[in-house]
Amino acid sequence: MFFSSELIKGTLKTIILKLLSENKRMYGYEITQTVKELTGDKIQLTEGALYPTLHALEAEGLLTTETEYIGKRVRKYYSLSKDGKTKSLEKVNEFADFISTMKFLLDIKTKTT
Amino acid sequence: MFFSSELIKGTLKTIILKLLSENKRMYGYEITQTVKELTGDKIQLTEGALYPTLHALEAEGLLTTETEYIGKRVRKYYSLSKDGKTKSLEKVNEFADFISTMKFLLDIKTKTT
DNA sequence: TTTAAATACATATGTTTCCTATGCATTAAA
DNA sequence: TTTAATGCATAGGAAACATATGTATTTAAA
Numbered sequence: 001m002f003f004s005s006e007l008i009k010g011t012l013k014t015i016i017l018k019l020l021s022e023n024k025r026m027y028g029y030e031i032t033q034t035v036k037e038l039t040g041d042k043i044q045l046t047e048g049a050l051y052p053t054l055h056a057l058e059a060e061g062l063l064t065t066e067t068e069y070i071g072k073r074v075r076k077y078y079s080l081s082k083d084g085k086t087k088s089l090e091k092v093n094e095f096a097d098f099i100s101t102m103k104f105l106l107d108i109k110t111k112t113t
Numbered sequence: 114m115f116f117s118s119e120l121i122k123g124t125l126k127t128i129i130l131k132l133l134s135e136n137k138r139m140y141g142y143e144i145t146q147t148v149k150e151l152t153g154d155k156i157q158l159t160e161g162a163l164y165p166t167l168h169a170l171e172a173e174g175l176l177t178t179e180t181e182y183i184g185k186r187v188r189k190y191y192s193l194s195k196d197g198k199t200k201s202l203e204k205v206n207e208f209a210d211f212i213s214t215m216k217f218l219l220d221i222k223t224k225t226t
Numbered sequence: 227t228t229t230a231a232a233t234a235c236a237t238a239t240g241t242t243t244c245c246t247a248t249g250c251a252t253t254a255a256a
Numbered sequence: 257t258t259t260a261a262t263g264c265a266t267a268g269g270a271a272a273c274a275t276a277t278g279t280a281t282t283t284a285a286a
Contacts (some may be wrong), residue, residue, distance in 0.1 A: 005210050006272070009243055018219050027261050034202025039214050049244050051265060073252050073263060089140050096221045098120050099212045101152050106211045108224060120245070122272055142234050164236060164271045186234060186281050 002042040003041060011043070012053050014095050017062070017080070017088035025066070028054060059094040062087050115155035125158070125166050127208050130175070130193065130201035138179070141167060167191055175200050215218040 019034060020026060026034070032045045044081060057063045062084035066077045103110070128168060133139060139147070145158045170176045175197035179190045195202060216223070 001205065003211050003214075003242075006244090007208070009272080011123040011215065011266090012244080015218060027263080029261095033262095035218070036240060037219050042210075042214050043218070047263090047265080048246065048267095052244085055265090076261070089202050092219050092221065094116065095120065095157075095219060097214070098116050099216065099221075101116075101155050102124065102208070102222025103212065105128060105148070105156070106205050106208060107135075108205065108212075110213075120272090122243080123271075140234080142232095146233095155242095159274060160234090160236080166237090166272085183234090184281070188234070211257065 009045065011095065012049060013057065014091040015043075015045075016050075016057065017084060017091050020078060020080045021085060021088040025079040027075045027077050040087070041058075042058065057084070066104070115157070119157065124208065125162060126170065127204040128156075128158075129163075129170065130197060130204055131168065133176070133191060133193045134198060134201040137191040140188045140190050169198070193225075 016031060019031060027048075028050055032047070032050060035043050035045055054063065058065060058072075058078070062081055063078045064081050066079075068075050068077065082108060102108075128148060132144060135189070141160075141163055145163060149157050161215060162173075167176065169177060171191070173196075174193055176191045177194050179192075181188050181190065217219075
């Protein structure tokens with residue numbers, strides 16, 4: 001992980017929910033690759049973190065799954081449930097509020113592009 | 114804590130180092146109150162998190178301490194060491210980079226004030 | 227004046243969250 | 257043919273923070 005790993009803590013669920021809100025359905029490996037690409041390798045999700053989190057979100061009723069076979073290889077697709085869609089918005093808003101608070105606290109200036 | 118507590122994880126050291134970079138010396142209780150005020154009660158540091166972290170930063174050589182008595186009550190002031198000043202800048206920059214990455218990833222718009 | 231709240235420190239134990247390591251298996255590329 | 261990439265999964269451990277508890281002084285409220 002490019003960032004000291006503590007920083008990522010607490011954001012993984014938010015990242016997953018947000019990606020699924022934009023993609024209808026994604027499988028685990030695809031999520032890791034998408035995050036890697038979008039962040040320029042700065043965030044690389046480990047499987048040991050990703051899969052247990054996906055299972056947890058499913059157990060919470062936020063995700064639904066469908067399994068497909070690509071040749072002989074299994075692929076498990078995840079989609080947002082109705083609750084998952086709501087939760088996705090909540091999580092992103094909460095994070096936006098959090099970074100707003102932290103920027104003020106840490107006196108961080110942002111380039112107005 | 115106003116924010117779901119996972120979010121704060123990984124930011125506590127950064128917050129402490131930043132505050133001390135602006136205040137020369139502060140004691141533990143003062144840090145909790147300052148953070149509480151600056152964030153409008155959104156971030157309330159618990160003692161069980163704060164004091165062990167202060168001790169850890171001191172053990173890492175980032176903080177120096179001086180104990181004073183206010184009447185009969187002890188008060189322990191913390192200041193940044195030379196390494197602490199360097200680390201403070203590093204941590205704040207890292208966090209700024211992190212939120213920049215996350216804003217892109219989560220597609221969060223910021224008001225250009 | 228007594229009691230609650232605020233000030234001020236500290237630590238043991240627990241929980242959450244993520245990482246490391248490992249395992250299995252298929253497919254594509256070197 | 258063997259390494260890298262694809263694709264899933266879980267056991268065990270580490271890190272970070274919360275909860276709960278403890279001690280003690282000072283101030284404000286009842």
